[in-house]
Amino acid sequence: MRKEFALAIIEAKKKHDNLVFVTGDLGYMALEQVMEVFGEEFINAGVAEQNMITVSAGLAHEGFIPFVYSIAPFVALRPYEQIRNDVCLHNLPVKLVGNGGGYGYGIMGATHHCLEDIGALRMLPNMKVIVPLTAEDVVQAISFMVKDSSPNYLRMNLAAKFDFEVAEFAAWRHLKKGEKATVIGTGPVLQNIVNAYAELDFWCLSVFPVIEIPDALIESIERTGKVIFIEEHLGEGGLRETLSFHLLGKLKKAVQVLSLSASGYPSGKYGNQQWHQEENSLAGESLKNRVGSFLS
Amino acid sequence: MLQKEKHNDLLQNALNIKKRFLQMYQAANAGHIGSSLSCAEILTFIRFGWMNETDEIILSKGHAAASLYSLLAEDGTLSQSDIETYYKNNTYLAAHPPAGKIKRIPFATGSLGHGLSIAAGLGLASKLKKNGKKVFCVCSDGELNEGSTWEAALFIVHQKLKNIVWFIDRNKLQGFGRTEDVMQMEPLADKLKAFGFEVLEADGHDFNSFEKVKDSFNEATKPIAVICNTIKGRSWKQFEDKLDSHYLPMKDNMFDSINAEIELHYQQTLIK
Ligand SMILES: Cc1ncc(C[n+]2csc(CCOP(=O)(O)OP(=O)(O)O)c2C)c(N)n1
Numbered sequence: 001m002r003k004e005f006a007l008a009i010i011e012a013k014k015k016h017d018n019l020v021f022v023t024g025d026l027g028y029m030a031l032e033q034v035m036e037v038f039g040e041e042f043i044n045a046g047v048a049e050q051n052m053i054t055v056s057a058g059l060a061h062e063g064f065i066p067f068v069y070s071i072a073p074f075v076a077l078r079p080y081e082q083i084r085n086d087v088c089l090h091n092l093p094v095k096l097v098g099n100g101g102g103y104g105y106g107i108m109g110a111t112h113h114c115l116e117d118i119g120a121l122r123m124l125p126n127m128k129v130i131v132p133l134t135a136e137d138v139v140q141a142i143s144f145m146v147k148d149s150s151p152n153y154l155r156m157n158l159a160a161k162f163d164f165e166v167a168e169f170a171a172w173r174h175l176k177k178g179e180k181a182t183v184i185g186t187g188p189v190l191q192n193i194v195n196a197y198a199e200l201d202f203w204c205l206s207v208f209p210v211i212e213i214p215d216a217l218i219e220s221i222e223r224t225g226k227v228i229f230i231e232e233h234l235g236e237g238g239l240r241e242t243l244s245f246h247l248l249g250k251l252k253k254a255v256q257v258l259s260l261s262a263s264g265y266p267s268g269k270y271g272n273q274q275w276h277q278e279e280n281s282l283a284g285e286s287l288k289n290r291v292g293s294f295l296s
Numbered sequence: 297m298l299q300k301e302k303h304n305d306l307l308q309n310a311l312n313i314k315k316r317f318l319q320m321y322q323a324a325n326a327g328h329i330g331s332s333l334s335c336a337e338i339l340t341f342i343r344f345g346w347m348n349e350t351d352e353i354i355l356s357k358g359h360a361a362a363s364l365y366s367l368l369a370e371d372g373t374l375s376q377s378d379i380e381t382y383y384k385n386n387t388y389l390a391a392h393p394p395a396g397k398i399k400r401i402p403f404a405t406g407s408l409g410h411g412l413s414i415a416a417g418l419g420l421a422s423k424l425k426k427n428g429k430k431v432f433c434v435c436s437d438g439e440l441n442e443g444s445t446w447e448a449a450l451f452i453v454h455q456k457l458k459n460i461v462w463f464i465d466r467n468k469l470q471g472f473g474r475t476e477d478v479m480q481m482e483p484l485a486d487k488l489k490a491f492g493f494e495v496l497e498a499d500g501h502d503f504n505s506f507e508k509v510k511d512s513f514n515e516a517t518k519p520i521a522v523i524c525n526t527i528k529g530r531s532w533k534q535f536e537d538k539l540d541s542h543y544l545p546m547k548d549n550m551f552d553s554i555n556a557e558i559e560l561h562y563q564q565t566l567i568k
Contacts, residue, residue: 025438025471025478028543044472046441046479047408074407107383109390111358111406268397271385 001156002030002099004135008142009067010037016146018063022056024049024070026099031069049074053082053094060092065146071105072098072114076121076153087151088124095145096121101131101155102187102232102262103276110270115262117155118186119237122208126150129208131187132169135159137206140169157232158273160188171207172214178202180295181226181258182217186239189232192283193260197291200228210242218250228258228291232282235261258294260287298507300567302345306503309370310340311562314531315555316379317366322551324383326391330529330541332363334467334500335434338524339367341506342432342463350429352402352418356411357436357465358392364401365389373400409442411435412462416448419457434463438470441479446491452519453492461513462493462521465500467528469539484523493521500524531557 010033013019020041021034027044035042045052049070056066068075075098076083087094098117105112122129130145130152132138138156145152167173176194178201183193186205194202201220221227227247231239240259262280270276277283281290298306314336321329335357342353355364365382368374374389381387388397392406403414415433422429439445452460466484468475475481488495494516499505509522529541532554546554 023472025441025473027472028539031472044478047438047470048441048443048479050443078407107387107391109392109404109406110395111392111404265395267386268394269386269388270390270394271387275385 001132001135001138001159004138004159005097005142005156006031006034008139009034012142012146013037016065018065019146020059020064020066022052022066022068024052024068024074026070050079050082053079054086056094057082057086057090057092060087060094061090065093065095067095067097069097070099071112072101072117072155073112076114076117080120083121083127083151084124088126091126091150093149094151096151096153097156098153099156101157102189103273104157106272106276107270110265113276115232115234115264116237117153118208118231118233118239119241121153122242124151127153129153129155131155131206131208133160133188133190133204133206134162134166136166137169144169155187157188160191162191162194169206171205171211172217173204173206174214174216175202175204180224181228182220182224183228183230184217184239184243185230187232189230189277189282192277192287193228193230193291196288197295205239205243208242210246213246213250218247221247221251221255222253225253226256226258226294228260228294230260230282231262232277233262234264235259256294258290260290298345298504303503303567306340306345307562307565309344310337311558313340313363313366313370314558316369317362318546318551318554320362320366320379320382322546323380325545326362326383327543327545328359328362328391329532329544329546330469330535330538331357331360331436333530333532333541334526334528335360335465336363337501337503337506338434338463338465338526339363341503342434343367343371345503345506346510347430347432350427352415352429352431353400354403354405354411354415354418354431354433355393356405356414356433356439357408358405361389361391361393361406364393368398368400374398408436408439409444411439412445412448412452415460415462416451416455416457419452419460420455422459423455423457428459430459430461432461432463434465436470437464437466437468437475437481440464440481440484441470449488449491449493449521456519458516458519460519462519464521464523465526466523467526467537469528469537469542471542473539488521488523492518494518496520496522498522498524500526501530531561533557
């Protein structure tokens, strides 16, 4: 999604002169063009994320819209209190952009993964967490973020591709009609279960916190009697936890639940993104087996 | 000055370490080569020229993990078959040092600006336990951007943690530019002195220079900080002192040409 992001932010800058770009010392072979277009409004704040966030809060206070870019954990977690106090508490339009949410950084290892960002940030006042699914989503997410006057966090990952048409970016999307089970997922990891079990009923959630649940989704769950959550994030604090709460008040009948989520590093070993997903039943045979036995 | 034999042994260690990690990078088609070439002699001297068996090394610039793994193969902590798993699926040897699985790697690093605080914690523990353990911490100059590094610096000086040796790999390049263009660090020695360190400067690729640091450490009355003047991507002629050496893997005949270059360095530096 990085390429789409760079192009989208350049387009946005042409329409909104008050955009500034702040990077935490990243951008090699990715942001060169952004740097050129933004000129002196492109700031490399160095490897100093806490300062970078609060400086951005200052910029936002004075009417700028800062897009603040780093690898996901370094923009979402390292400067957490700065985000809470200086951005969210004052409801300032600081736009955090985290590259490689989940296991996106693969073999780079645990320090570069981010399995807690959705949970950590969705709790903060005024903050919206945006999790794009496809490359096209990124473009729409950027225009959503520019228009929204509140803090946002964009969680980027390798974009999903589908062989069917995907609805325009929205908080909720009914991706694909089906039966047997209702799948609710966030982010490109959804693709893995779509590929393995194409016949299920698929829903995509792209904005946190969850404000409402579509009636059609409730109907789907009650019809199938089975719900599967899938996220490249911890279940605690993640999609599983927040949706469990929201569904509790809505569902009129008992349903079976399967949660597919990241659990960190069960073996203490590392690999590429696909490998970590497989270790956590988020891809490949392990996903197939877990979903298979849940369905049978 | 180092004895001829010791000097040449260290050179041999460094040569082996560099050759091994180049092989690792080549097999993995991975980046961060320049970062490892920058700190190879620093790590070599710490391990084979200075530390005791119970001392600790913290590679705060965790992205140079391959140089640390190669060092740990050189001292027998890791086997050749461990080394061959580097960067592959199902490995402990990720691109950054892993959490809790490898002897001599007490902490996962890779998020910049943690290492000096880790060293401070370990150093304070050893001071309280009076066990005489030293902690060697290798930071990059990019990490000097992080407030946390300076918090640790204040703490080390305030707590008089003279058992910590802080090496700064001063190659003047960071993630997306030259350090002085991104975030001015000079006058670095003055900054460190003002924080209360005894500041030493070293040629970060020269063992005799490190030997002098070691002598000064033994006489120092304050915690020491060593500014190691280094060249990022040293011996990688196309990319020496260039940002590209941080990110790009080797291609074409680069592997051979870097190996030839480090071999040449070795021959030229060897005391006959
Ligand atoms: C907290 C944090 N922010 C950002 C990064 C991304 N990053 C990896 S290496 C690097 C900079 C590399 O330059 P330097 O730190 O000076 O290391 P060296 O030149 O010695 O390789 C950056 C910004 C990171 N690893 N951790």
